[in-house]
Amino acid sequence: ETGVTQSPTHLIKTRGQQVTLRCSSQSGHNTVSWYQQALGQGPQFIFQYYREEENGRGNFPPRFSGLQFPNYSSELNVNALELDDSALYLCASSYPGTGGETQYFGPGTRLLVL
Amino acid sequence: TQLLEQSPQFLSIQEGENLTVYCNSSSVFSSLQWYRQEPGEGPVLLVTVVTGGEVKKLKRLTFQFGDARKDSSLHITAAQPGDTGLYLCAGVDQNFVFGPGTRLSVLP
Numbered sequence: 415e416t417g418v419t420q421s422p423t424h425l426i427k428t429r430g431q432q433v434t435l436r437c438s439s440q441s442g443h444n445t446v447s448w449y450q451q452a453l454g455q456g457p458q459f460i461f462q463y464y465r466e467e468e469n470g471r472g473n474f475p476p477r478f479s480g481l482q483f484p485n486y487s488s489e490l491n492v493n494a495l496e497l498d499d500s501a502l503y504l505c506a507s508s509y510p511g512t513g514g515e516t517q518y519f520g521p522g523t524r525l526l527v528l
Numbered sequence: 529t530q531l532l533e534q535s536p537q538f539l540s541i542q543e544g545e546n547l548t549v550y551c552n553s554s555s556v557f558s559s560l561q562w563y564r565q566e567p568g569e570g571p572v573l574l575v576t577v578v579t580g581g582e583v584k585k586l587k588r589l590t591f592q593f594g595d596a597r598k599d600s601s602l603h604i605t606a607a608q609p610g611d612t613g614l615y616l617c618a619g620v621d622q623n624f625v626f627g628p629g630t631r632l633s634v635l636p
Binding site: 416418447449454455456457458459462470472504506515516517518519520521522 | 532534568569570571572573576616618620622623624625626627628629
C-alpha cells in the first residue's frame with residue numbers, strides 16, 4: 415500500500431479519441447511522474463510535474479499532456495489516441511530529497527485502444 | 529539516450545535455488561534502484577544503491593552496484609514462490625530510466 419491511487423483501473427477507447435487518467439499522490443508529495451509501460455516492457459518516462467509545473471519530459475509527443483493540482487492530484491491527458499498507446503499508465507509520487515529519491519507508484523490504469 | 533539492459537529476460541527456477549539477475553548500461557547514473565512489480569500493481573522499490581562498489585542486503589536479496597556505477601546485480605538466495613515477479617532496475621539521473629525487467633518465476 416503506497417498511498418497512491420489511480421483511476422480508472424481499466425479503460426477501453428477507440429483510435430482518435432481522447433482520454434484523461436487521474437492520480438492521487440501521497441499527501442505532501444509535491445512531485446509526480448507519469449510512465450507508460452507497454453506489455454513486457456519496463457516503464458517509460460512520460461513527464462514529471464513539480465509544484466504544478468512540468469519539470470522534465472521524456473520522448474513522448476505533445477498530444478501527451480498533464481496537469482498537477484495543489485491537492486496532490488494530477489492528470490494525464492492523451493489526445494488523438496493511437497493503437498500503440500495501449501499500455502499500463504503508472505503515476506509515481508515523491509518528495510525530492512538528497513540522493514536516491516524514492517518514488518511511490520500507484521497500481522496503474524490499463525488502457526486499451528481499439 | 530541513456531539505456532539500461534537487463535538479463536536474463538525470463539527466469540524460471542525451483543524453490544530453494546539461488547539466482548542472479550543483471551542490469552547494465554553504457555551510461556553512469558548518480559544512483560540505481562531495484563523494484564519488484566507484481567501483476568496488477570505498480571513497481572515497489574526494493575533498494576537504492578548510490579556508491580560505486582556498494583553492496584546492500586535485504587534479507588535473502590543482495591544488491592551490488594558496479595565500481596563504475598554503470599551496472600548492478602541482484603542475487604537471491606534460496607528463492608521462494610513469493611519472490612515471483614518482474615524485477616526492474618532504474619537508473620537515477622535527472623529522471624528515472626527503467627530497464628525492460630527480468631521476469632522471475634519460482635516454482636514450489
